[in-house]
Amino acid sequence: MTQISSIQTNSEANAVSSGKTILTVNNLKVHFPLGSDGFFKKNDRFVKAVDGVSFEVREGETLGIVGESGCGKSTLGRAVLQLISPTDGKVVWLGQDIAGLDSKTMRPHRKSMQIIFQDPLASLNPRRTIGDIIAEPLMTFYPQLSKQERRDKVKAMMDKVGLLPQMINRYPHEFSGGQCQRIGIARAMILQPKLIVCDEPVSALDVSIQAQIINLLTELQKEFGMSLLFISHDLSVVRHVSHRVMVLYLGKVMELADKDSIYRDPKHPYTKALISAVPIPDPDIERQKEQVVLKGDLPSPINPPSGCVFRTRCNYAESRCAEKVPVLEQTGVDHQVSCLKWKEITD
CATH class of the missing domain: 3.40.50.300 (P-loop containing nucleotide triphosphate hydrolases)
Structure with missing residues (x-):
């Protein structure tokens, strides 16, 4: 409990x-x-x-x-x-x-409209850094932003969810379950x-x-x-x-x-x-x-x-x-x- x-x-x-x-x-x-139920029988x-x-x-x-x-x-x-x-x-x-x-x-x-999933690690792409994971919605909806602008927004959101901004280039497997859920929350919140x-x-x-x-x-x-x-x-x-x-x-x-x-x-x-x-x-x-x-x-x-x-x-x-x-x-x-x-x- x-x-x-x-x-x-x-x-x-x-x-x-x-x-x-x-x-x-x-x-x-x-x-x-x-x-x-079979070829001739519709279920x-x-x-x-x-x-x-x-x-x-x-x-x-x-x-x-x-x-x-x-x-x-x-x-x-x-x-x-x-x-x-x-x-x-x-x-x-x-x-x-x-x-x-x-x-x-x-x-x-x-x-x-966003979602936070039950399994924090399974919901994150293991081949991408957490910076790229959190920035993905920004790339989809705000493609006009420069790379540095996206990076600044990602770091600011990481700070709000309790993640150190210097962790931006790490991969999901380097984090605990609670930290992975914070990454998922940051990804959901980045578009406010x-x-x-x-x-x-x-x-x-x-x-x-x-x-x-x-x-x-x-x-x-x-x-x-x-x-x-x-x-x-x-x-x-x-x-x-x-x-x-x-x-x-x-x-x-x-x-x-x-x-x-x-x-x-x-x-x-x-x-x-x-x-x-x-x-x-x-x-x-x-x-x-x-x-x-x-x-x-x-x-x-x-x-x-x-x-x-x-x-x-x-x-x-x-x-x-x-x-x-x-x-x-x-x-x-x-x-x-x-x-x-x-x-x-x-x-």
Whole structure:
């Protein structure tokens, strides 16, 4: 677990609630077709990785995205950036629907949308110096810059992310995992984008390094004002870095709320289970807290359960849960839940 005490809490969560909306995702779907069962038999089955997700991101906001492995978090992040073509739905970026745009039409938008990957070393070209790696976006979008101008910008960004400028001619294998992630952050930040998708940026790092990277992202956000989609399995980290939290299960949104509401008063049984699994440092409180244990395993996204996709693992499921698909329902100010029984569960 990440050392929570050493992570800086984002204290501006309430301030961004009135911020300008820069990204609107509406009913986004990403379905991957399966291969054919044979020459004469067409296979019309699909892996429903993302299945009707809708949300908004505001300027300067961090939206945390949580859920088990296989729930569609990374696929959603890549679909927002159009690194994966959506099957259906809209991705409205700065007022323009970019869903399904070809690479040439999409290219101008790449300047304002970047990604930080989970594996820091694997995301860096081992044959290029870190100076060239960080400068690559500048060469693509600002070809008029001289070599010295690019070098100066790269050194300035290296300094901001905690790398010594004199390391500019070294190669990725000469750096630790935490340093490689700083290189990835510098590459993402060099164009000063408006949105960065952080795809589990600390899960591959040592516990002692995770808090440093989280604090760095928070400091950069305060300085440059960019928005973050922060994907993570670690709900403790998500709570400290996010303004709002979205809970995904089998490609669908189970709950979406500001971080204080969702941790203090979760409405969905899946959210309750995830939060109950987060260990509390105080052993007395840890022993006394209510444990919510999920039954069974995550169903296959090829053949998800009818009605509510969570019903096969829900302790509150009844017959109507298999017949009716729940929709996101407003339960309070900036709090939505997709559950037919949320009122009965929380009363």
